[in-house]
Amino acid sequence: MMEPRLSLVGAGPGDPELITLKAIKTLQQADVILYDALANEELLSYAKPGAITRFVGKRYGCHALSQQEINHVIIEMALAHGHVVRLKGGDPFVFGRAQEEIAAAREAGIPVQVVPGISSAVAVPAGQMIPLTCRGINESFWVTTGTTQSGEISADIKLAAQSSATVIILMAMSKLEAIMEIFAGHGKGDTPVAIIQEGTTSREKMVMGTVRDIVFRAQYAGLGNPAVIIVGEVVKLHPTMLPGLESQVADAYASRQQ
Incomplete structure (x- = not known):
């Protein structure tokens, strides 16, 4: 039946x-x-x-x-x-x-x-070897949407921008410039950012920069939806960034203890 x-x-x-x-x-x-x-x-x-x-x-x-x-x-x-x-x-x-x-x-x-399924919020950064948390750098991460049901930027973005957490933003490319302005307004202009389009697929594209310049880098690279935006110091741990991941983590941990 x-x-x-x-x-x-x-x-x-x-x-x-x-x-x-x-x-x-x-x-x-x-x-x-x-x-x-x-x-x-x-x-x-x-x-x-x-x-x-x-x-x-x-x-x-x-x-x-x-x-x-x-x-x-x-x-x-x-x-x-x-x-x-x-x-x-x-x-x-x-x-x-x-x-x-x-x-x-x-x-x-x-x-x-x-x-349940594997969320892009976790898997896409991991596929590029960007950890969402790392001892000595941060203790939490936020996952938030870029826009609400009304089409406005989520108020949670402003709260996340004030924290030391890694911030993962989904469905946000149309609001990228305004969102980065919020982070810059909270003193995060030099914070690293990675944007990964169509992550984990053969069409994957990634751009890295800072809150201050990521909008221009993304525009130059032609990035759009669907994409995952990662804002936080952990982006520096991507293998193509500064050499010596172990020393970076150790230095970051030491600076937090001072």
């Missing part, structure tokens, strides 16, 4: 190999796969014969479907075909609007499961 159900599955940061075994097994069981713009289409090769695959993605300035329309498609497909996998880039619960889809499915009486 057909059993309507919804699985929200994290597709990982872009590299099709950076997906969990549980996610692959769930894709193989799906009757319908509704996938996002940031989900690598190579993952559709795990679909079983006869499974329906449909793009329902959104990118900045180009929405194939509204969120309400996506919710409707999820319910319609589950009731008509059974097991629907909603394949989302990164992790479903990191700026993935997963809760809205879960609420819509539950309201329609459709059971839901979540298969």
